[in-house]
Amino acid sequence: MSTRLNNLVDVTEDIAREHGLTDDEYKMIVGHLGRTPNMTELGVFSVMWSEHCSYKSSRKWLKKLPTEGPQVIQGPGENAGVIDIGDGDTAIFKMESHNHPSFIEPYQGAATGVGGIMRDVFTMGARPVANLNALRFGEPSHPKTRHLVAGVVSGIGGYGNCIGVPTVGGEVNFDASYNGNILVNAMCVGTARADKIFYAAATGIGSPVVYVGAKTGRDGIHGATMASAEFDDASQEKRPTVQVGDPFTEKLLLEACQELMASDAIIGIQDMGAAGLTSSSVEMADKGGVGIFIDLDKVPCRETAMSGYEMLLSESQERMLMVLKPGREAEAEKIFHRWGLDFAVIGELTDGHRMVVHHQGEEIADMPLTHLADGAPEYDRPHVATPKRPEFDASNVTHPAIADSLKSLMGNSEIASRRWIWEQYDSMVMGDTLVGPGGDAALVRVHGTQKALAMSTDVTPRYCFADPIEGGKQAVAEAYRNISATGATPLAITNCLNFGNPERPEIMGQFVGCLDGMGQACLALDFPVVSGNVSLYNETNGTGILPTPAIGGVGVIADYNNAIGSGFTQADAHVFVIGASHGALGCSLYQRHVLQDEAIVAPPAVDLQAERAHGEFVRATIAAGAVSAAHDVSDGGLLVALSEMAMRHGIGVSSQQQGDSAYWFGEDQGRYIVQVSADQLAGFTTAAQAAGVNVNEIGKTGGDELTIDATLTISIAELTRINQDWFPDLMSGKTA
Amino acid sequence: MKATINITLKSGVLDPQGKAIENALGQLNFSGVNSVRQGKLIEIDLSETDAAKAEASLTAMCEQLLANTVIENYDIQLDKSE
Amino acid sequence: MKATINITLKSGVLDPQGKAIENALGQLNFSGVNSVRQGKLIEIDLSETDAAKAEASLTAMCEQLLANTVIENYDIQLDKSE
Amino acid sequence: MQAAVIVFPGSNCDRDVAVCLEAATGTPPLMAWHGDASLPDCDLIVLPGGFSYGDYLRCGSMAANSPIMREVVAQAHKGAAVLGICNGFQILTECGLLPGVLMQNTGLNFVCRDTRLTVSNAQNAFTHLYQQDEEIIIPVAHNEGNYFADESTLASLQEHQQIAFTYGAGDNPNGASLDIAGITDKSGKILGMMPHPERRAEAALGGEDGKRLFTGIVESLA
Ligand SMILES: Nc1ncnc2c1ncn2[C@@H]1O[C@H](COP(=O)(O)OP(=O)(O)O)[C@@H](O)[C@H]1O
Numbered sequence A: 001m002s003t004r005l006n007n008l009v010d011v012t013e014d015i016a017r018e019h020g021l022t023d024d025e026y027k028m029i030v031g032h033l034g035r036t037p038n039m040t041e042l043g044v045f046s047v048m049w050s051e052h053c054s055y056k057s058s059r060k061w062l063k064k065l066p067t068e069g070p071q072v073i074q075g076p077g078e079n080a081g082v083i084d085i086g087d088g089d090t091a092i093f094k095m096e097s098h099n100h101p102s103f104i105e106p107y108q109g110a111a112t113g114v115g116g117i118m119r120d121v122f123t124m125g126a127r128p129v130a131n132l133n134a135l136r137f138g139e140p141s142h143p144k145t146r147h148l149v150a151g152v153v154s155g156i157g158g159y160g161n162c163i164g165v166p167t168v169g170g171e172v173n174f175d176a177s178y179n180g181n182i183l184v185n186a187m188c189v190g191t192a193r194a195d196k197i198f199y200a201a202a203t204g205i206g207s208p209v210v211y212v213g214a215k216t217g218r219d220g221i222h223g224a225t226m227a228s229a230e231f232d233d234a235s236q237e238k239r240p241t242v243q244v245g246d247p248f249t250e251k252l253l254l255e256a257c258q259e260l261m262a263s264d265a266i267i268g269i270q271d272m273g274a275a276g277l278t279s280s281s282v283e284m285a286d287k288g289g290v291g292i293f294i295d296l297d298k299v300p301c302r303e304t305a306m307s308g309y310e311m312l313l314s315e316s317q318e319r320m321l322m323v324l325k326p327g328r329e330a331e332a333e334k335i336f337h338r339w340g341l342d343f344a345v346i347g348e349l350t351d352g353h354r355m356v357v358h359h360q361g362e363e364i365a366d367m368p369l370t371h372l373a374d375g376a377p378e379y380d381r382p383h384v385a386t387p388k389r390p391e392f393d394a395s396n397v398t399h400p401a402i403a404d405s406l407k408s409l410m411g412n413s414e415i416a417s418r419r420w421i422w423e424q425y426d427s428m429v430m431g432d433t434l435v436g437p438g439g440d441a442a443l444v445r446v447h448g449t450q451k452a453l454a455m456s457t458d459v460t461p462r463y464c465f466a467d468p469i470e471g472g473k474q475a476v477a478e479a480y481r482n483i484s485a486t487g488a489t490p491l492a493i494t495n496c497l498n499f500g501n502p503e504r505p506e507i508m509g510q511f512v513g514c515l516d517g518m519g520q521a522c523l524a525l526d527f528p529v530v531s532g533n534v535s536l537y538n539e540t541n542g543t544g545i546l547p548t549p550a551i552g553g554v555g556v557i558a559d560y561n562n563a564i565g566s567g568f569t570q571a572d573a574h575v576f577v578i579g580a581s582h583g584a585l586g587c588s589l590y591q592r593h594v595l596q597d598e599a600i601v602a603p604p605a606v607d608l609q610a611e612r613a614h615g616e617f618v619r620a621t622i623a624a625g626a627v628s629a630a631h632d633v634s635d636g637g638l639l640v641a642l643s644e645m646a647m648r649h650g651i652g653v654s655s656q657q658q659g660d661s662a663y664w665f666g667e668d669q670g671r672y673i674v675q676v677s678a679d680q681l682a683g684f685t686t687a688a689q690a691a692g693v694n695v696n697e698i699g700k701t702g703g704d705e706l707t708i709d710a711t712l713t714i715s716i717a718e719l720t721r722i723n724q725d726w727f728p729d730l731m732s733g734k735t736a
Numbered sequence B, C: 001m002k003a004t005i006n007i008t009l010k011s012g013v014l015d016p017q018g019k020a021i022e023n024a025l026g027q028l029n030f031s032g033v034n035s036v037r038q039g040k041l042i043e044i045d046l047s048e049t050d051a052a053k054a055e056a057s058l059t060a061m062c063e064q065l066l067a068n069t070v071i072e073n074y075d076i077q078l079d080k081s082e
Numbered sequence D: 001m002q003a004a005v006i007v008f009p010g011s012n013c014d015r016d017v018a019v020c021l022e023a024a025t026g027t028p029p030l031m032a033w034h035g036d037a038s039l040p041d042c043d044l045i046v047l048p049g050g051f052s053y054g055d056y057l058r059c060g061s062m063a064a065n066s067p068i069m070r071e072v073v074a075q076a077h078k079g080a081a082v083l084g085i086c087n088g089f090q091i092l093t094e095c096g097l098l099p100g101v102l103m104q105n106t107g108l109n110f111v112c113r114d115t116r117l118t119v120s121n122a123q124n125a126f127t128h129l130y131q132q133d134e135e136i137i138i139p140v141a142h143n144e145g146n147y148f149a150d151e152s153t154l155a156s157l158q159e160h161q162q163i164a165f166t167y168g169a170g171d172n173p174n175g176a177s178l179d180i181a182g183i184t185d186k187s188g189k190i191l192g193m194m195p196h197p198e199r200r201a202e203a204a205l206g207g208e209d210g211k212r213l214f215t216g217i218v219e220s221l222a
């Protein structure tokens, strides 16, 4: 293939099509250039105009998301979002997909996904302090699932563990719609001082453009275009474009960048992610309103005889582009060499808003930057709204015994403990993990302070499929709830919007609906979007995935000593449900997995006012010391949530509450279960009345069983066994 | 019948292991090391005595499990001495 | 001069990876697999053209860095064809 | 008392252990760079956890050959106390300061979780603040923690009370021989252990069982 990727080949419309450009897009490019592009220029335009880089199908809708608030220092538009967490500290975070590469080569795909998102964060001056991952796999019984789970998990661990950033949370779902199209979304959160944040914009005509990090090889050429193209069975052919990650080099790059960032030598810095050298140089120069000249002969290469096209489009990992203040090259070079990394001045900023590239003494590309960066057409793709679904029909349903339903849910793919996964992640390195995987939100202390960050990733794809608007709201609300349950204040979110083919109106309708719901929730909850990523064309042979707009929420608590956990901590405490329980079984796990009813019906509605009121109440009562454990009620409803709280520290709970299956397994939104010790009871109920919040005492902690009078008694040990065994059994081939 | 399978990275695929060994050898003052690549060696003892059948079966093993053909090549050597 | 170094676990040293491959092959219905051992393969390209000198230098590399002789054996093969 | 933490490229628990050393001694330890050929005289040298040089060949093998390790070995021979945690333990075996080798976990996966440890020898320079056979909880986080040595080495370790920590019954995370989690040299001044005491030295992080190891060695050296 490489023989064709140079300027000796004349560009034709066919070649443009092979690059994923439509005929109209190609005509626009010819128009912008005033001539036919050469092969290198075509390659550059095609990646910059790919869905992945240009957001051409999604931009119109992303613009509608709320992105502002007093806590927002940097919203979408930079490598990652930045929020104020007080005292001059900031949290910098983003989530990104690596779906297609992970399907093709799960270990390397997932590993490089983690590496890429960490670079987005440390590029901005942050030290990464936590990683999370949102994963979706096909059915557990699908022949590829085990292999993909094993590879993805060890790839995420392999990268994060080595670089020494704790992986503290995430989520996993299994569904047939992901059989041919898994989702691997990685989130990274870092911290930096507010006066030490670095941006991508490059300014200062004549300033040197510097390449640092690993050498360039032929890795992942056309990766960006591939991520924007649907899979078909022949896509196995694209395999050699897989990138291999080198976490050791990334660790060195991180430390070297931090060292240089302590000085004031850097004007702008940008990681080389999708579309490598091309997108980083285009973005830096365009944001700074300057031009850029690059001499590819200076680029450190790992392989011989690379063409200019290949160098510009290579997606070799662990590389960064910087613009330095003139005269500071030597000091920077010394740092990078000390860390054993390549350092090369490969060009300079120019006047005129163009990108000019030389290779082997010849000019091989000369393109207008505006058209490269923002010139891709913005599509308003046709979209049809997802039809409203009927309510769940409870008549004619035979409910199994509640005890049996509970056991079946606790050992279900969606609820079973994810310990098999998170024990492969170093969740404690850096010595600040207060709450790692297994709780609601993870809590990571801001090093050397009393503050802690709370982080969670959430979305319920089956809700989004049935009702994109409610599903979009619910994803944001659940992140808000998880963070609130620790006592932390939710501050802002990032997202990773995974959808099928946007050229199909019903998929575009899902996208538009989910964004509508998300936007409403962000506004109502003061929980703006500060960064994100879109992954479209998640389809195999025309079957799309469930719409999966993953939300990564971040919050802060001023004193981590006031944070609480999700498990019962004492006997004889009162257990309350906050929020009303109407028994909403539509789209519940109970409907799907216990009743085995696949009917697409309305998911639970999200009352954003109640979400906010309940979240504020939970946080206030935690801060007042009235609530000593809290857990949100989500998948599986009340009884699953109670079981989870009991299993955490092996403390049982008994209830006199009378309820049917709908009561115990309904997934009504906006609810929490909290533990209130006897001496806090009066204060708690008074606070609830004052706040006008619906609270309902349902039992007391103690013993080593889960008991509901006249309904069931199950030992916590048995629940734990059922809950713990599913994943190891799946992975060892015992089940499935 | 015994077989040895050599699994090596395809050319062009980044080999952080090999690179690291190369650097370490340099630090230990071994000069004249132009390049190092690291791969895997798998020794299998099979009941099969027919070379052609053994080879076919080993090829299937490589394709399905032993090699990651996305980034690796494999080479099968049968020890026919037995 | 090119050399290939095979690094294998000493007999008697447990090889969990080999064992895991053996089990996985069983699960994939490959029968007649008596045993599997996994080792490392290191390919080195040296400037040295004298075989004896190359071999001496490679032996030193193995002893000092490449193999852990508590648990591993190494075997050096020089590609003398060049 | 002078403590130093050796920082290899790829070390990632260097800061974590420095925090514990500072808490135990009152002063920040010296952070020594792997490429330095000299090291000021130290009473305690710590080899931290992480993935030195990427751990790409065998864990700890490249670090064991780095310039600074010649200094560490020399000072150890002169009587400095040396603590190797996780990757540091791997480096100590690779450079010959401790016997045996750490092989891949029998489960073939990286494992990060709390483990129950038994203090098998509460007499040495590091462990004297624990009770003999006390059960403590310290987390592990490694892919190669499966301690292996030949029969005679294992017998000799037992004979000379060199086994400092063992995993509690049924809680061996990696298949280590004799459930070994940590060993010392014959003098008891060189300790290598897979579990991370620095991750359990503060109530907010789940417990303080690891703290006595640091205060213990500092007391011994005072
Ligand atoms: N769904 C989204 N919501 C908000 N911002 C988004 C979304 N998707 C992308 N963005 C923003 O668009 C910018 C470009 O994103 P992306 O191309 O993923 O970054 P990168 O160049 O690092 O890969 C980023 O600032 C990102 O935060």
Ligand SMILES: [Mg+2]
Residues within 6 Å of the ligand: A079, A120, A271, A273
């Ligand atoms: Mg970026």
